[in-house]
Amino acid sequence: MRKTTIWQTTRKALTVTALATMVTGGALLTAGTASAAGTTLASACSGTVNGGMGDTVAITGTSVKELVRAGAREAGTLALYDVAANDIAKVNKIDLGTVPNAAGGSIDGKTIGAAVRQAVKDTKSWGLGLNPEKTLNSIEHKVAGSCGLTTVATNYVAPALPTPGTTAPQQGGTGGGTHGAPSNTNLLPGGSNGTGYAPPRDYGNLPVAQPGVAVAPGVRYPANSPLPGEGAPQYGTDGQAGQGGPDVRNAGNAEALATDGLPGGDVQLPMLLAVLVLAGVTAALVRTWVLRRVS
Numbered sequence: 001m002r003k004t005t006i007w008q009t010t011r012k013a014l015t016v017t018a019l020a021t022m023v024t025g026g027a028l029l030t031a032g033t034a035s036a037a038g039t040t041l042a043s044a045c046s047g048t049v050n051g052g053m054g055d056t057v058a059i060t061g062t063s064v065k066e067l068v069r070a071g072a073r074e075a076g077t078l079a080l081y082d083v084a085a086n087d088i089a090k091v092n093k094i095d096l097g098t099v100p101n102a103a104g105g106s107i108d109g110k111t112i113g114a115a116v117r118q119a120v121k122d123t124k125s126w127g128l129g130l131n132p133e134k135t136l137n138s139i140e141h142k143v144a145g146s147c148g149l150t151t152v153a154t155n156y157v158a159p160a161l162p163t164p165g166t167t168a169p170q171q172g173g174t175g176g177g178t179h180g181a182p183s184n185t186n187l188l189p190g191g192s193n194g195t196g197y198a199p200p201r202d203y204g205n206l207p208v209a210q211p212g213v214a215v216a217p218g219v220r221y222p223a224n225s226p227l228p229g230e231g232a233p234q235y236g237t238d239g240q241a242g243q244g245g246p247d248v249r250n251a252g253n254a255e256a257l258a259t260d261g262l263p264g265g266d267v268q269l270p271m272l273l274a275v276l277v278l279a280g281v282t283a284a285l286v287r288t289w290v291l292r293r294v295s
Contacts, residue, residue: 040099045112045147051099053153057107061091064116067146071139072128079135083127084120094119096149103158105151113144 040051042059045067049057068088072081096115097107117140120128128135 039093041093042096042149045116045143046149048150048152050152050154052155053099053101055099056095057097057099057149057151058093058095059112061088061094061119064094064143064147065089067143068116068120068139071142072135074142075129075131075135075138077129077131077135077138079129080127084125084135084139087123087125087127088116088120091119091123099151099153101153101156103153103156105153107149107151109144109146109148112147112149113140113142116140116143 038052039056039058040049042049042057042063044063045059051057065085065088069081069085072079072084094115096112099105117136120139121132121136
């Protein structure tokens, strides 16, 4: 009977110890999760905010108080915009999103406007006027057009890139598998390991002009020889011009006309007399015609 009591007492003690260990471990895990990501509170709804990757980005209600006032006033719903502005100013934190796991990111105005709209709605403010939904829409539109945040991760570390020209890691271990690359080989882009690095390219086999081999103009075209295309053109030849061929002819078949034995270029006496007679007759006819017209 006594042994049974000792065993029951020992079992209870072990059970209590196990439960305490589980509770303590759970508390430690919970604390670790909470400390992994915090909250970055921005001082305004626009500009740049710095925080750790995974941190929640939030703003205060005071930072958007005037925007809520303006949106409620422009809604046209007889809203008591001062009351709505004072109610949102009492909100300590409006969550907008998180800092991405990158060097930087952004939270656009549309996201901020929707978050502020929900925060104003949660205040259950009685200053939203006759149509609260229309007032909330006007506030959201006003905030979205005026806000926008750029997030910068303060704990971001860029991944280290391998130095170009270094040896690529061997695939498949040291056993020399079929997909492994020799340890002293630089793999080209598209290789089995996908490193994308290649040794410097050799351009020594490209043709280039060597200096000092150009021919001087005086050597290429001697002083006593004609330049290319400088020879006198030949017309009316049969294609052997400039080659010293004997068959060179004039173009066409022109012949001189016969002069019937008269000296070339001389004007004969009968022709002169005929011209004089014709001139006198013409003058007499003109004189007769003029006198008749006058009379």
